[in-house]
Amino acid sequence: MSTNKLLTGTETAAQAALLARVDVVPAYPITPQTVIVETLAEMIGSGELDAAYINVESEHSAMASCIGAAAAGARAFTATSSQGLALMHEVLHYAANGRMPIVMVNANRALAPPWNLYCDQSDSLAQRDTGWLQYYCADCQDVLDSILVAYKVAEEVSLPVMINLDAFYLTHTSEAVELPDQEAVDAFIPKQIKAVMDTEHPATYGNVCGPELYTSIRYNRHYDAVGALESWQRASQAYAQAFGRSCPPVQTYKTEDAETILVVAGSASGALRLAVDQMREQGHAAGMLRLAMLRPFPGEMIARAVGGAKRLVVVERGVSSGMGGIVGQELKAALFGRPGGLDIWSLFAGLGGKDIVPEEIAAEALAIAAGKPSGPEHGDHCIWTGLLP
Amino acid sequence: MTNTALTQDIMGPGHLACAGCGAAIAMRHAMEALGPKTNIVVPAGCWSTFIGVYPNSCLRVPVMSVAFATTAATASGLKAGLERMGRGEETVLAWAGDGGTFDIGIQALSGAAERNEDIIFVCYDNEAYMNTGIQRSSATPPGAWTTTTPESALKSQRKKNMVAIMAAHGVPYAATASIAYPEDFMAKMAKANSIRGTKFIHLFASCPTGWRHGSELSVEVAARAVKSRVFPLYEVMDGEEWRMSPMPAKEPVSEYLRMQGRFKAMGPEIEAEFQRGVDRSWKSLARKCAPSA
Numbered sequence: 001m002s003t004n005k006l007l008t009g010t011e012t013a014a015q016a017a018l019l020a021r022v023d024v025v026p027a028y029p030i031t032p033q034t035v036i037v038e039t040l041a042e043m044i045g046s047g048e049l050d051a052a053y054i055n056v057e058s059e060h061s062a063m064a065s066c067i068g069a070a071a072a073g074a075r076a077f078t079a080t081s082s083q084g085l086a087l088m089h090e091v092l093h094y095a096a097n098g099r100m101p102i103v104m105v106n107a108n109r110a111l112a113p114p115w116n117l118y119c120d121q122s123d124s125l126a127q128r129d130t131g132w133l134q135y136y137c138a139d140c141q142d143v144l145d146s147i148l149v150a151y152k153v154a155e156e157v158s159l160p161v162m163i164n165l166d167a168f169y170l171t172h173t174s175e176a177v178e179l180p181d182q183e184a185v186d187a188f189i190p191k192q193i194k195a196v197m198d199t200e201h202p203a204t205y206g207n208v209c210g211p212e213l214y215t216s217i218r219y220n221r222h223y224d225a226v227g228a229l230e231s232w233q234r235a236s237q238a239y240a241q242a243f244g245r246s247c248p249p250v251q252t253y254k255t256e257d258a259e260t261i262l263v264v265a266g267s268a269s270g271a272l273r274l275a276v277d278q279m280r281e282q283g284h285a286a287g288m289l290r291l292a293m294l295r296p297f298p299g300e301m302i303a304r305a306v307g308g309a310k311r312l313v314v315v316e317r318g319v320s321s322g323m324g325g326i327v328g329q330e331l332k333a334a335l336f337g338r339p340g341g342l343d344i345w346s347l348f349a350g351l352g353g354k355d356i357v358p359e360e361i362a363a364e365a366l367a368i369a370a371g372k373p374s375g376p377e378h379g380d381h382c383i384w385t386g387l388l389p
Numbered sequence: 390m391t392n393t394a395l396t397q398d399i400m401g402p403g404h405l406a407c408a409g410c411g412a413a414i415a416m417r418h419a420m421e422a423l424g425p426k427t428n429i430v431v432p433a434g435c436w437s438t439f440i441g442v443y444p445n446s447c448l449r450v451p452v453m454s455v456a457f458a459t460t461a462a463t464a465s466g467l468k469a470g471l472e473r474m475g476r477g478e479e480t481v482l483a484w485a486g487d488g489g490t491f492d493i494g495i496q497a498l499s500g501a502a503e504r505n506e507d508i509i510f511v512c513y514d515n516e517a518y519m520n521t522g523i524q525r526s527s528a529t530p531p532g533a534w535t536t537t538t539p540e541s542a543l544k545s546q547r548k549k550n551m552v553a554i555m556a557a558h559g560v561p562y563a564a565t566a567s568i569a570y571p572e573d574f575m576a577k578m579a580k581a582n583s584i585r586g587t588k589f590i591h592l593f594a595s596c597p598t599g600w601r602h603g604s605e606l607s608v609e610v611a612a613r614a615v616k617s618r619v620f621p622l623y624e625v626m627d628g629e630e631w632r633m634s635p636m637p638a639k640e641p642v643s644e645y646l647r648m649q650g651r652f653k654a655m656g657p658e659i660e661a662e663f664q665r666g667v668d669r670s671w672k673s674l675a676r677k678c679a680p681s682a
Contacts (some may be wrong), residue, residue: 022468024466024470025549026465058500061465065462066458067455068462068464069467069470069473071453073470074469074470074473074474076466090458197425197451197471200481202448202451204441204451206453208454209442295561334556
């Protein structure tokens with residue numbers, strides 16, 4: 001029988017790792033994910049979770065140890081955030097290029113300097129090209145569900161998955177979370193990891209290779225990553241059948257007849273629903289699109305969901321300096337060349353923990369729709385709110 | 390000392406090392422000592438390139454090529470994974486060069502030693518970044534030429550004492566070994582393999598390309614390093630019990646230096662300082678190895 005518990009996002013992530021019966025947890029603390037590795041240490045110490053815990057000396061080593069464990073055929077899990085994820089960058093490539101089915105939770109937090117502990121997605125967005133699948137959670141229940149779906153997909157396509165949750169908005173807030181029954185989880189994600197390191201069938205992992213073979217290996221990884229979208233949908237549907245909830249890559253609210261669609265990745269989708277309702281109250285056909293999957297990028301699903309809308313207003317939690325909003329750029333690239341002349345705006349509303357306030361978003365989106373966006377410069381389709389004078 | 394005939398052919402033909410490579414000789418002996426139930430972790434370095442071009446390999450055991458800094462961390466995870474999968478008795482051998490040990494790899498190595506991970510970490514020390522074309526590492530001896538310590542600016546700093554650093558972690562076993570003394574090396578590897586916890590072997594492996602000596606002289610150069618006490622052979626149990634390995638009589642460093650082009654610019658003053666450094670280190674080592682009163 002499933003049980004309901006009041007849990008924070010970090011506690012939920014640890015519960016998901018417990019339910020997934022992970023084998024090896026190499027861990028290093030970093031705010032605000034620390035509760036995840038503390039909870040797992042307690043679970044393993046008390047015997048609740050039968051697994052090996054490795055107190056590594058850095059995030060770089062945490063990911064390296066995950067790779068070692070996965071190479072032996074074990075199920076590996078770790079968690080990180082911001083600077084820790086940035087430090088891991090090199091090893092993230094090794095995990096994805098080495099096709100290791102690792103699942104990692106990242107608590108989305110701003111990068112320094114200046115030091116800022118609050119929510120910002122520039123940490124994980126900067127890891128787009130490492131080959132990891134990336135999922136952005138809406139709430140604590142989504143943290144639990146997506147981690148379990150992630151193991152199913154990771155082990156099916158042999159690629160690592162990063163589950164992102166907004167710092168503090170999700171890591172430190174409690175919600176009622178439904179924890180599924182262990183037996184049902186076991187049936188949903190039986191372990192299926194092939195050991196790379198096998199003394200009976202010795203082979204090499206990752207040693208030097210020439211340009212042609214390298215290109216072919218990259219081709220395979222790319223198309224397997226593209227195909228992972230279908231795997232995710234399949235796994236999400238199977239999860240819905242077993243547990244009554246799904247983790248769709250794209251989720252919409254009142255988009256059917258929308259002229260303006262607010263787009264966001266992460267936990268702000270709730271706030272944006274309110275903004276949509278306020279815009280509708282003022283007579284504007286607004287909708288919301290929550291982008292849960294950034295790699296692989298669900299371009300076709302977005303195009304279908306966008307329908308005949310005139311504009312997208314992307315509420316950004318990450319900036320690519322010298323270019324613009326990161327999610328906005330992704331959307332522009334994915335929707336380029338499609339008929340309809342869609343206008344795509346980046347609205348920087350959630351950097352460094354800045355609160356995404358429904359009233360402000362609604363007002364800005366209506367101003368954009370009326371052709372009068374605020375701010376001194378908006379020729380690059382970027383709107384910055386709340387700047388200090 | 391005589392060499393026992395090799396009976397296992399875990400390292401087959403087809404490696405891509407330079408002629409006379411000390412690190413290639415070393416792996417053959419290491420695998421003879423460890424046997425086929427061994428899993429190897431190799432970071433960037435000479436060995437990461439001369440295993441063979443994928444999917445070929447000169448090693449008949451599984452090998453992971455990993456990020457430069459991560460040898461000991463990957464080995465830690467691999468060992469934990471093997472234990473979880475019921476293969477805990479298999480050996481995990483981390484095999485890194487001096488760059489991957491003394492420099493970029495030292496943090497992960499220190500972490501693994503502090504946790505006392507059940508791995509064997511061998512540093513095959515050729516005293517520079519040889520794979521990228523002979524650049525200085527912190528294992529490069531003073532007075533040596535490399536492409537980043539050219540004749541106009543020879544290396545002036547002393548070499549890190551890696552075994553002392555590892556012994557200070559209190560690891561159950563740390564030792565030095567040389568490709569010129571294969572029986573000693575193999576015995577130390579076998580001993581390391583019989584002990585649980587972190588084992589560290591600092592292996593002196595000559596490099597004809599970087600050291601500028603004939604490829605036929607690799608073993609002789611390595612032997613002279615031992616005879617001149619540039620690279621003494623010893624072991625340390627639990628960080629406390631220091632023991633000298635049986636070694637030949639002492640000779641001055643001049644012949645060892647003269648055999649190698651990398652020292653040809655050092656001059657008599659630097660050579661005298663080099664000799665004094667060797668004598669100081671030896672005295673310190675002898676004190677540690679002397680039975681306590």
